[in-house]
Amino acid sequence: MHTIDISGQLFTSTMTVVIVGLMLFMSYRLQGSNRRQAFRSLLVSLVIILFYNLLQLAIAVNAAKPSAWIVFGGKLLQVYAFIVINFAIFELYHRRRPRTRLWLFGLLVVALVIGIADFMPDAPAEAAADLAVNVRTTPVLDGFMLLLSPLFALMFAPHIGQPRKYLASLFVSFASQLTIIVGAYGFAEPRGYGTLSGLLTVIYYCLLFLLLFERVVELLQSVYRSSITDGLTNLYNRRYFMGKLEQLVRSGRPHGVIFCDIDNFKRLNDTQGHHKADIVLKQVAAILTEETEGIGLAGRYGGEELVAIVAGPSSALMQTAEAIRARTEKESLVTVSVGVRLYEAGVTAEQLMKNADQAMYHSKTNGKNRVTDFAKLKGAS
Incomplete structure (x- = not known):
């Protein structure tokens, strides 16, 4: 002792x-x-x-x-x-x-x-x-x-x-x-x-x-x-993303949703393999993260569908969406079709996502690699 x-x-x-x-x-x-x-x-x-x-x-x-x-x-x-x-x-x-x-x-x-x-x-x-x-x-x-x-x-x-x-x-x-x-x-x-x-x-x-x-x-x-978060892209997963969107909707503060779909992603998977496709997916995810830093957050909605919330007026939403599209085209092997939807009183989180998805689909079926504002689609109809 x-x-x-x-x-x-x-x-x-x-x-x-x-x-x-x-x-x-x-x-x-x-x-x-x-x-x-x-x-x-x-x-x-x-x-x-x-x-x-x-x-x-x-x-x-x-x-x-x-x-x-x-x-x-x-x-x-x-x-x-x-x-x-x-x-x-x-x-x-x-x-x-x-x-x-x-x-x-x-x-x-x-x-x-x-x-x-x-x-x-x-x-x-x-x-x-x-x-x-x-x-x-x-x-x-x-x-x-x-x-x-x-x-x-x-x-x-x-x-x-x-x-x-x-x-x-x-x-x-x-x-x-x-x-x-x-x-x-x-x-x-x-x-x-x-x-x-x-x-x-x-x-x-x-x-x-x-x-x-x-x-x-x-x-x-x-x-x-x-x-x-999503294990591959490190973006927020769908459940967390939707929870944050619902909070913003309840608060009534100005914001909007960006819905991105990587063009020809299935072909990339088939021709260059899953490993290359995963690298591209992470590149696009990194672009979303960087462009929404300080003004919103980015998430993975499913598969090659990536989404983002941007706080602020319509101009900020469109500027961010265009920056994502342009940087993806310039910095990666792929392009993205993008749809945006600005929040309006009485619209639910699910409706925001559905409308942004519709705007993205319009971009996809009208040449791809472009940004479509749902408000213009609604006005045109």
Whole structure:
């Protein structure tokens, strides 16, 4: 057991149990809805950390005796938990590969070998006395734990979405382990350094909690984004698009709908293949996204039919529609037939889409690669 006063140990272990408990609950809920290896690894490491700190709590309140085997097991658990949790954090951003698995199990084996070599006495006759001393002075295992922080900084920090926060946690962990070594091996008064180490440990788990919380938010945002967008074009899907259009209709604010259909798309599919057709579809989708940025939103209505909402008067609607048509002709292999419909009081979202579709069909049957305003069709009839 590291040298630390009882009150400091009690504070450190209590705070760590609370923080790790919250992280464990979050990881359990995530693992239940997303069966990724990262969440299983995170759960394993957090359970180990929780068990270790519950053991320290039991020792602090005299509910358990700090025997040599218990203290040695605690040291080894601490090293194992640190290794596994860092690999789990990495796997929150990247799937586990064979090389990553090799590094993980290699470090776990090295820690076990070092721990046993440090723990076992040199001579059988001195076993009883040496066990009590060796468990508190395992310099190689303590040094190994110290070196893990810079190793993980080099291995994982460049590949994690929150590198600064992750590096800060590793720095705090390094400082905590350094204070343990300074206090345990007689470089300074152990009591003060043990307390400082405990405080740094709490800070370390707070940083890990923040890192995990932000990753959970990122994952939830990603899940929400995927539920409202089309996977191929990254445009909003039909359900979300219609919901936004209905909101605008209810608000009564000026707006209009653009309905685009890629000309000769089936022929492109048949002659150049689905892969080329998908590339073209994404190009046209990108044009819609760029042209409606700041003034509306774009969606995929179905197949090669792309739609957009534009807020503002008729002039803005027609200008955007023409820009989409012209850019598609210039920047891609295809052209688009476009129909537009400006909102009028009493018109529903479904009627807006139907009328814009009718205007698009007029463009399609009258030469393609043109923009038709439904208002002119209605006036002509």
